[in-house]
Amino acid sequence: MSKQLIEVSKFLSCVLRHHPDAIGITLDLEGWTDISALIAAAAIGGKHLDRDLIQAVVTISEKKRFAISEDGLRIRALQGHSTEDVDIEYVEQVPPEFLHHGTATRFVESILKEGLIAGSRQYVHLSQDEQTALAVGQRHGKPVALKIKTLFMYKRGYNFFQAANGVWLVAKVPMEFIEY
Numbered sequence: 763m764s765k766q767l768i769e770v771s772k773f774l775s776c777v778l779r780h781h782p783d784a785i786g787i788t789l790d791l792e793g794w795t796d797i798s799a800l801i802a803a804a805a806i807g808g809k810h811l812d813r814d815l816i817q818a819v820v821t822i823s824e825k826k827r828f829a830i831s832e833d834g835l836r837i838r839a840l841q842g843h844s845t846e847d848v849d850i851e852y853v854e855q856v857p858p859e860f861l862h863h864g865t866a867t868r869f870v871e872s873i874l875k876e877g878l879i880a881g882s883r884q885y886v887h888l889s890q891d892e893q894t895a896l897a898v899g900q901r902h903g904k905p906v907a908l909k910i911k912t913l914f915m916y917k918r919g920y921n922f923f924q925a926a927n928g929v930w931l932v933a934k935v936p937m938e939f940i941e942y
C-alpha cells in the first residue's frame with residue numbers, strides 16, 4: 763500500500779472505529795456513515811479525501827478493515843471499534859478448538875494474572891492462526907502468540923462472534939483458557 767493510502771486507512775480507522783466526533787460525523791448502530799458526509803467533514807478539518815481514495819483503501823486493505831454498502835453510499839469499519847455509538851450485531855459462531863491472540867511479550871505477565879481484557883475496544887480480538895496472531899502482536903513490540911482454548915470456553919457459556927473479515931471476537935478470556 764502506498765504511503766498516501768496507509769495514511770487514509772489510518773484516518774478512516776480513527777474516525778470509523780474510535781472518534782467520529784473528531785470530525786463531526788455520526789455512525790449508526792451498525793457502524794455505517796454516509797461517504798459524502800465523511801468526505802465533506804474531512805475537508806473541513808483540512809483532510810483531503812475522495813471516493814477513489816476511499817475505494818482504493820477498502821479494496822487494497824489486506825485485513826479487509828472496511829466495507830462499502832451495496833448501494834455505494836455508505837462505509838463502515840468491520841470491527842475494532844471503541845466508540846460506544848456502534849453496537850454491531852455480529853453473527854454468533856461456534857469457534858474452532860483453538861484460536862490465537864497476538865500480543866507483546868511485555869504484556870504476558872499481566873495477561874496471565876488478569877486474563878485477556880478488551881481494554882478500550884469492545885472485544886478481545888482472536889486470530890484463526892498463529893502467524894496472523896504474531897503479526898497482530900508485532901504492532902505492540904516483541905510478538906508472542908497465546909493459544910486460547912476457545913471450544914472449551916464456548917462449552918462453558920462464552921459467546922463468540924466473527925466479523926465479516928474473519929476476525930474472532932469475545933468479551934474476555936479468563937486465564938484458565940490461555941495456554942502459554
Ligand code: HQG
Nearest residue numbers: 827865866869872873876877878879881883887898902929
Ligand atoms: C493487551 C488490529 C495487559 C492485548 C489487529 C493487546 C486486531 C493486555 C493490547 C485489532 C491484557 C490491546 C485489535 C492484560 C489484553 N494485561 N495487556 N490483562 N489484556 N492486553 O490494539 O488485539 O490493524 O486494542 O494483548 O489486527 O492488539 O487496527 O488490540 O496487545 O484485529 O486493523 O492489550 O487491531 O487491526 O491492544 O488488536 P489493541 P489488539 P488493525
